[in-house]
Amino acid sequence: MQELIWINGKIIPLSEAHVAIEDRGFQFADGVYEVLRIYGGRMFALGPHLDRLARSCDGISLQMPMKIEKLAGEMREFVERAGVRDGSIYLQISRGASLRNPVFPIKATPTLLFYVRSVVPLPGVGTGAGASLLSVPDERWHRCWIKSTALLANILARNAATEKGCDEAVFVDGEMLSECGSSNLFIVADNQLVTAPVGPRVLPGITREIILGVAAEIGVETQVRPLRRDAAVSANELFICSTMREIIWVSRWDGRTVGDGTCGAITRRLHQALRKAIANECNL
Numbered sequence: 001m002q003e004l005i006w007i008n009g010k011i012i013p014l015s016e017a018h019v020a021i022e023d024r025g026f027q028f029a030d031g032v033y034e035v036l037r038i039y040g041g042r043m044f045a046l047g048p049h050l051d052r053l054a055r056s057c058d059g060i061s062l063q064m065p066m067k068i069e070k071l072a073g074e075m076r077e078f079v080e081r082a083g084v085r086d087g088s089i090y091l092q093i094s095r096g097a098s099l100r101n102p103v104f105p106i107k108a109t110p111t112l113l114f115y116v117r118s119v120v121p122l123p124g125v126g127t128g129a130g131a132s133l134l135s136v137p138d139e140r141w142h143r144c145w146i147k148s149t150a151l152l153a154n155i156l157a158r159n160a161a162t163e164k165g166c167d168e169a170v171f172v173d174g175e176m177l178s179e180c181g182s183s184n185l186f187i188v189a190d191n192q193l194v195t196a197p198v199g200p201r202v203l204p205g206i207t208r209e210i211i212l213g214v215a216a217e218i219g220v221e222t223q224v225r226p227l228r229r230d231a232a233v234s235a236n237e238l239f240i241c242s243t244m245r246e247i248i249w250v251s252r253w254d255g256r257t258v259g260d261g262t263c264g265a266i267t268r269r270l271h272q273a274l275r276k277a278i279a280n281e282c283n284l
């Protein structure tokens with residue numbers, strides 16, 4: 001089936017879509033984005049993703065080109081038309097095209113687009129090889145709560161990890177850990193689930209928030225507090241989470257085996273609870 005894109009109100013073949021050379025998204029990464037997961041033909045956690053999109057827009061003084069409710073309706077219709085059962089939807093808003101100038105243009109029409117891609121369904125809970133992590137210095141800006149398209153520092157970090165044969169980079173600042181290149185980080189220590197607070201160095205991950213919610217439901221104690229590297233090094237369980245990866249248990253970190261080198265019991269229970277929340281919402 002031909003891949004389509006919704007761009008500035010029109011639905012056209014993805015291969016025919018283009019943006020202007022002077023689009024500020026292209027020249028300055030002056031834009032924000034979201035990635036949602038589609039399960040059984042339905043978007044998961046659409047409301048939280050669009051709320052975060054609105055906060056990201058606010059964070060860069062960009063007016064949403066469309067009311068959230070209308071955008072949600074357009075996305076639902078598009079997903080239905082795309083007919084993808086297991087997939088992702090990528091959405092981006094840039095400040096639009098204008099003469100190249102760092103100062104915000106007085107008049108520019110934002111570029112809004114989204115498109116769907118199929119993905120291979122994830123493996124069963126607790127199965128598959130765990131992720132191996134590499135520590136990298138946190139060289140990003142201090143507004144990581146904005147889901148900005150300016151991802152070069154994250155991309156360099158992730159590639160540094162790949163070069164070392166690792167799956168994901170963990171950002172380290174002195175003794176503190178924040179999050180990963182494209183996922184949030186959790187540790188399980190003394191039967192407590194711990195993650196760093198969102199803010200200058202941590203994106204308010206939608207999966208992170210849902211995991212904190214399901215943890216409370218299944219009776220796992222949670223703590224949101226700054227994460228020290230030494231606490232994480234001695235944790236029994238470690239996992240990363242994101243929309244596209246759900247939960248992936250961590251098997252190795254900087255070459256050392258984490259815990260006993262298998263997926264921990266609490267990680268497994270949390271992933272099962274997350275899958276249940278997904279199944280409930282998406283009618284699976």
Ligand SMILES: Cc1ncc(COP(=O)(O)O)c(C=O)c1O
Nearest residue numbers: 182183184203205206207242243
């Ligand atoms: C830097 C960063 N942190 C965390 C996440 C996880 O966020 P979410 O659960 O909303 O996908 C992502 C996702 O892309 C990310 O890029």
